[in-house]
Amino acid sequence: MYTNEEKQIREVIIASRKLEEYLWGEYNGKWNIEEWRRMFRKRIQKIDDIDVNNPHAIIEMRKRVMQNAALSIALMKILDTKGIPLEKCDIPSNLPQYAIKDGDH
Numbered sequence: 001m002y003t004n005e006e007k008q009i010r011e012v013i014i015a016s017r018k019l020e021e022y023l024w025g026e027y028n029g030k031w032n033i034e035e036w037r038r039m040f041r042k043r044i045q046k047i048d049d050i051d052v053n054n055p056h057a058i059i060e061m062r063k064r065v066m067q068n069a070a071l072s073i074a075l076m077k078i079l080d081t082k083g084i085p086l087e088k089c090d091i092p093s094n095l096p097q098y099a100i101k102d103g104d105h
Contacts, residue, residue, distance in 0.1 A: 009063050017070045028074060033084050036075060043068050 002010070021028075031039075047064045050057050078084065 003059075006059055006062060009059065010066060013063065013066050013070065017074070021074070029078055029082050030085060032086060036084060039071060040068070043071060 043064060047061065047068075050060050050064070054060065
């Protein structure tokens with residue numbers, strides 16, 4: 001059984017994914033395979049960074065797993081409908097450390 005806080009987090013994530021699709025859906029379909037790989041690596045890193053001593057670690061883990069699931073579903077939809085472009089992606093990342101640099105493929 002989920003707590004009220006966990007239910008609220010779930011609803012916020014679902015709502016944010018709908019908003020993300022509205023704002024970035026066009027760009028998500030243009031990301032190349034490397035940009036998708038970065039998105040997964042970034043989210044896995046967030047799971048790795050969860051402090052098990054934090055009293056909210058389980059809630060944080062559920063939140064991150066759900067985000068990965070939402071990303072996976074979005075990617076599956078793209079794979080089934082449009083596919084992933086293989087050429088270089090010129091869509092700017094929202095985080096500078098994940099921006100495409102010269103030499104990236």
